[in-house]
Amino acid sequence: MSKTYTIAVIPGDGIGKEVTPWAQQALEKAAEGVAQFTYEPFDLGAERYLRDGAILPDDELERIKKTDAILLGAVGDPRIKAGILERGLLLKLRFALDQYVNLRPSKLYKGVTSPLANPGNIDFVVVREGTEGLYCGAGGAVRRDTSAEVATEVSINTAYGVERVVRYAFELAMKRRKHVTLVHKKNVLINAGDMWQRIVDRIGEEYPEVTHDYSHIDAATIYLVSDPSRFDVILTDNLFGDILTDEAGAVVGGVGYSASGCINASNEYPSMFEPIHGSAPDIAGKGIANPTAAILSAAMLLEHLGFDDAAKKIHAAVESDIAELGSTTRTTDEVGKDILARI
Amino acid sequence: MSKTYTIAVIPGDGIGKEVTPWAQQALEKAAEGVAQFTYEPFDLGAERYLRDGAILPDDELERIKKTDAILLGAVGDPRIKAGILERGLLLKLRFALDQYVNLRPSKLYKGVTSPLANPGNIDFVVVREGTEGLYCGAGGAVRRDTSAEVATEVSINTAYGVERVVRYAFELAMKRRKHVTLVHKKNVLINAGDMWQRIVDRIGEEYPEVTHDYSHIDAATIYLVSDPSRFDVILTDNLFGDILTDEAGAVVGGVGYSASGCINASNEYPSMFEPIHGSAPDIAGKGIANPTAAILSAAMLLEHLGFDDAAKKIHAAVESDIAELGSTTRTTDEVGKDILARI
Ligand SMILES: CC(C)[C@H](C(=O)O)[C@@H](O)C(=O)O
Numbered sequence: 001m002s003k004t005y006t007i008a009v010i011p012g013d014g015i016g017k018e019v020t021p022w023a024q025q026a027l028e029k030a031a032e033g034v035a036q037f038t039y040e041p042f043d044l045g046a047e048r049y050l051r052d053g054a055i056l057p058d059d060e061l062e063r064i065k066k067t068d069a070i071l072l073g074a075v076g077d078p079r080i081k082a083g084i085l086e087r088g089l090l091l092k093l094r095f096a097l098d099q100y101v102n103l104r105p106s107k108l109y110k111g112v113t114s115p116l117a118n119p120g121n122i123d124f125v126v127v128r129e130g131t132e133g134l135y136c137g138a139g140g141a142v143r144r145d146t147s148a149e150v151a152t153e154v155s156i157n158t159a160y161g162v163e164r165v166v167r168y169a170f171e172l173a174m175k176r177r178k179h180v181t182l183v184h185k186k187n188v189l190i191n192a193g194d195m196w197q198r199i200v201d202r203i204g205e206e207y208p209e210v211t212h213d214y215s216h217i218d219a220a221t222i223y224l225v226s227d228p229s230r231f232d233v234i235l236t237d238n239l240f241g242d243i244l245t246d247e248a249g250a251v252v253g254g255v256g257y258s259a260s261g262c263i264n265a266s267n268e269y270p271s272m273f274e275p276i277h278g279s280a281p282d283i284a285g286k287g288i289a290n291p292t293a294a295i296l297s298a299a300m301l302l303e304h305l306g307f308d309d310a311a312k313k314i315h316a317a318v319e320s321d322i323a324e325l326g327s328t329t330r331t332t333d334e335v336g337k338d339i340l341a342r343i
Numbered sequence: 344m345s346k347t348y349t350i351a352v353i354p355g356d357g358i359g360k361e362v363t364p365w366a367q368q369a370l371e372k373a374a375e376g377v378a379q380f381t382y383e384p385f386d387l388g389a390e391r392y393l394r395d396g397a398i399l400p401d402d403e404l405e406r407i408k409k410t411d412a413i414l415l416g417a418v419g420d421p422r423i424k425a426g427i428l429e430r431g432l433l434l435k436l437r438f439a440l441d442q443y444v445n446l447r448p449s450k451l452y453k454g455v456t457s458p459l460a461n462p463g464n465i466d467f468v469v470v471r472e473g474t475e476g477l478y479c480g481a482g483g484a485v486r487r488d489t490s491a492e493v494a495t496e497v498s499i500n501t502a503y504g505v506e507r508v509v510r511y512a513f514e515l516a517m518k519r520r521k522h523v524t525l526v527h528k529k530n531v532l533i534n535a536g537d538m539w540q541r542i543v544d545r546i547g548e549e550y551p552e553v554t555h556d557y558s559h560i561d562a563a564t565i566y567l568v569s570d571p572s573r574f575d576v577i578l579t580d581n582l583f584g585d586i587l588t589d590e591a592g593a594v595v596g597g598v599g600y601s602a603s604g605c606i607n608a609s610n611e612y613p614s615m616f617e618p619i620h621g622s623a624p625d626i627a628g629k630g631i632a633n634p635t636a637a638i639l640s641a642a643m644l645l646e647h648l649g650f651d652d653a654a655k656k657i658h659a660a661v662e663s664d665i666a667e668l669g670s671t672t673r674t675t676d677e678v679g680k681d682i683l684a685r686i
């Protein structure tokens with residue numbers, strides 16, 4: 001008998017609701033015979049907030065903590081002031097569940113048209129720190145709404161937090177092309193940047209087979225456009241990782257093909273898997289969102305639980321679907337069915 | 344008799360030394376008959392620092408303050424720990440001279456090959472705040488080099504500082520296509536982001552002809568790749584501006600074509616004009632750096648001093664040079680001479 005896992009499902013807002021069911025179906029089909037899933041749905045996001053004011057009630061967070069993994073769609077709604085759902089729900093989950101590795105692979109699939117004229121062979125992973133930096137929520141404002149207002153944002157970085165994600169990146173590089181690029185802005189952010197660089201240098205010594213180099217964030221945004229195939233594992237902080245992975249998504253033909261895992265690598269709490277695209281209010285409700293990224297996030301979930309073969313089935317299905325049908329205009333359900341048929 | 348202006352010249356490091364003389368020559372030639380220049384050279388940068396430990400001595404800063412404008416090459420040298428020259432020289436100048444508008448036009452010239460397959464008509468200006476945000480140098484570290492180290496970076500934002508740069512952006516938009524896009528990350532950096540948005544909304548009301556919208560920094564990096572022609576004036580903070588303008592430089596075919604002005608728009612202190620590329624240690628000394636960006640920074644200097652016609656001569660010369668010869672491989676001096684001949 002195969003083991004049963006409990007998956008928290010948070011479709012969230014906008015197209016999140018449209019693509020998440022396909023992630024579940026892909027999970028089911030790929031894991032047939034090796035694992036079973038029960039789903040615990042959570043009604044969290046804009047609708048819930050507008051209905052009863054709740055964003056992430058404590059008891060629901062406690063229930064989520066008891067699950068084995070989380071599938072998330074997208075969070076964000078134009079009717080709600082920016083930051084409320086993002087910080088109260090999405091970031092609260094990442095922080096409360098100590099998901100310190102935000103793992104974001106970028107791959108240019110055969111059949112996808114990159115906006116770059118000569119994209120080359122793009123296949124890298126961004127390891128983004130997920131629980132520190134400017135995302136801590138430290139900061140404030142005084143004399144709000146006067147001409148003497150001052151607003152601050154504080155980036156908090158700890159050796160504790162940096163070490164564990166650096167180690168993760170080097171371990172990952174060992175399974176890949178053995179190259180780590182630290183991205184920061186150490187010529188300006190000298191305190192945090194210097195600490196990141198020292199920790200990378202020190203931990204790097206434990207991995208003599210892995211080479212590592214450094215790029216400023218501004219230069220890295222150039223390389224993503226001019227020479228993206230130079231990267232294998234990009235290691236960076238929370239904000240720079242947010243920026244780079246969106247640009248990377250564009251470079252590989254759109255964030256519709258990019259999934260991510262918010263990973264608690266010490267397995268104290270469940271990890272969370274989500275497409276990197278947002279709720280896309282402009283196309284929500286039309287049934288035209290591409291579910292591929294959500295389906296790929298199901299593959300990341302399977303890998304995380306140790307089901308590499310099941311994950312590979314999804315990857316192979318997505319690759320063949322894109323190669324054959326990637327250039328056609330299809331609805332969400334059509335893409336979902338086409339991929340499912342290939343798993 | 345035409346007026347004489349004193350220009351501080353800081354070639355700085357690496358290719359900065361190779362391209363700055365061409366900026367001076369372009370300045371001379373374009374302003375012939377309308378303005379005269381005397382040059383005050385400053386030996387600042389890596390060589391000086393390695394020789395006598397000086398970065399930007401007070402008396403030299405005072406002399407710089409008395410000039411009418413500054414031509415700067417580039418700052419940064421791999422022999423020196425990241426941050427020392429950048430913060431001690433380049434950023435110190437920007438801050439001490441209160442250069443609160445960092446103006447960075449991006450234009451895809453005819454004859455330049457963009458790395459994008461379908462770049463469209465790219466012509467926008469980034470108005471980057473230059474004296475606040477994460478560049479203030481606020482922050483520190485405790486328990487350095489231990490596993491309990493904590494490093495912080497503080498972004499300081501004031502209504503005073505934001506208002507003046509927002510106003511500048513709207514004024515600039517009035518002379519252009521009348522569209523301002525605020526770029527920030529207000530869904531995470533809620534204190535600073537909210538203040539920026541409120542000030543943009545308020546000042547925007549004074550410019551009913553100018554439309555304005557908002558983009559998160561992560562989404563903006565996507566648009567620069569997928570649809571750069573959507574932008575007219577991008578208004579953003581110090582760090583996001585640093586990141587976006589390098590990506591923009593890549594998208595218009597390389598930072599070799601991008602100039603910038605660090606502008607004290609109230610004219611209390613001299614403004615500074617520099618290419619956005621760095622010192623490029625990898626190609627320094629080879630005589631192959633492209634002086635076009637430095638020459639364009641001379642045009643920005645002329646515009647700043649009110650010599651629009653002279654500036655236009657440089658722009659026209661650069662445009663025709665690139666259109667005819669942009670795809671040929673030329674040395675620094677060849678490009679310099681070719682452009683000079685067209686002024
Ligand atoms: C929605 C937002 C808070 C989030 C982030 O900034 O991390 C998103 O952009 C992402 O990358 O997952």
Ligand SMILES: CC(C)[C@H](C(=O)O)[C@@H](O)C(=O)O
Pocket residue numbers: 187188218418419429430433434585619
């Ligand atoms: C050298 C560095 C400090 C500088 C900056 O970050 O502003 C540079 O990248 C720039 O954009 O002018």
